[in-house]
Amino acid sequence: MSWLTMPTMGGYGFYVWGSYVLTIAAMVGEVLFLLRRREALRDRQEHA
């Protein structure tokens, strides 16, 4: 696969990129949510 054919994925760009973007977004989102949950706990502990 070359840089030129990469964005179109041979006509399947929407399906291929769609699934990769969605998967990566879900995983990054999960990690961010967990970090926020941990921060919230830390704050609560400090103010307790």
Add this chain to the structure above:
Amino acid sequence: MTSQTIHWYRYASPGNLYQLAGQLIPWFAVPASALFVVGLYLGLFVAPTDFQQGDAYRVLFVHVPAAWMGMVLYVVLAFYAAVGWVFNARGSSMMASSLAITGAMFTFLALVTGALWGRPTWGTWWIWDARTTSTLILLFLYLGFISLQSAIDDPRRADRAGAVLALVGVVNVPIIYFSVQWWNTLHQGATIRIAGETSMAGSMLVPLLIMIAACWLYSVAVVLARLRCLIRERESLMTRSVVIE
């Protein structure tokens, strides 16, 4: 004979479990990140275009790991829920609760990426065939487990109720796995076989296996991180003795 005994029951105590989880997370998170980079590179740049499916097959590098994790995490969840129920081990029950969201997320991703693959390959976003339907049921089982637990205020009762649901639902996992053999489904059969020959070219198989390994390690890391949050949220009395990093 070794003179040192591993005191496994030590980790049943949430305080020790909290520290153990914290020590383990980097050992899973760091290799997971590295494998994702390698897997994505090989899957998107190195793996050749399929002569039948074109580039649409690249969806499978995320679809197959997601589907695997959805099933595997449910079995692990049911195991921990059962151990927590039978032995009255809080740590084990909390582990089950920690697994649910990640499992639900992967099952959801398997369904959506499956639709994104099915549209160009099968010509339809969705079909009520045995595998897709049983995978949808798996998502509902996860969501049922999560909502049941959050609906019960007493954590110990929530753990027991969740364990019952998890154990009843675990029957669905072999149904998903063997659905492609038991019924005549549109969904293709297993490509990676434990016994027998794998029907996939090496240049495509390697990125797939790397992505699966990455998803495994990722799951362990986030589940342990969530377990730590859960321990602190639940054991508010105990957290005073836990060293905050």
